[in-house]
Amino acid sequence: MFYLVIGGSGSGKSAYAEELMMGFSDVEKKYYLATMQVFDEEGKKKIERHRKLRQGKGFETIEGPRAISLSAEKMGQGSAVLLECMSNLVANEMFGDGRICSGEVVTEKILADVMELKKRVKHLVIVSNNVFEDGITYDVATMEYIRVLGRINQALLLEADTAVEVVVGLPVFLKGGKKVCGC
């Protein structure tokens, strides 16, 4: 099964995604595919907080800031994986080399990688970020980044069995689950 979990910062989307993972009793192994690259103290703290949240839950962490299809090769068919977070992955793929990669190329690459990952494992949970509602016009590269993340989220929802927005820690189902919407 493929789950898409979206939410704003501090919405509780990570905790919700981990809860989903905890519910999978039919898998041999659970992976946490971490896409965030650490550059400073703040990043370290954030990762520490997330590590603590995951402690004792039996996840094996795999760092996959880019090219996640390579990380997928390490995972067996009977496993579940939590990819967190799509917004970091898109940023890393777009701006990672110190140059800007075209949005179209990045969109295609990431979606192909996700499909690869989805084929390999039993359950895939992808966490993504709602960065679309502040009305700010950023610089050209950032606007392109936001559009790419928006396109990827839309494509992921189409593929997902269940898509959910987390608001104050509560799930609002967009697809599958307890249907409260979708017209």
Place this chain on the structure above:
Amino acid sequence: MELYIGGYAQGKLDYVRNKYKEREWRILDGQNAGIDIMAEMETVVDKKGSESILFYHFHLWVKKLLAEGKNPEQLTEIFLEKYPGCVILADEVGNGIVPMEAQEREYRERLGRILISLAAKAERVERVICGMGQRLK
């Protein structure tokens, strides 16, 4: 009138197009700063056919009017009188840090209030996220 709101790049236009595949849309685009929507309106006359009128980037039109010192509330009313069956698409712009610039704050406040009044009048309101519609009304 129907109102579709949602964040930037969430697929609102595609969503509406997919929903009403049979309609041949007459799109008025608020992003096109060179176009005067009110003058543009004069070229579209048939009131009965107003459900084919799609007002895209409505929020940017409001922003432009405010920058020009015009009254978007009043002009929105005039628009609705002319096209009571239209479909309006607007970005959600209020879920962020309150901006430092007074003009930006004014824009969010005024747009928010206009959208509330549109939602109150609308026969259908949906929020689009990740290309999926959530019916609010």
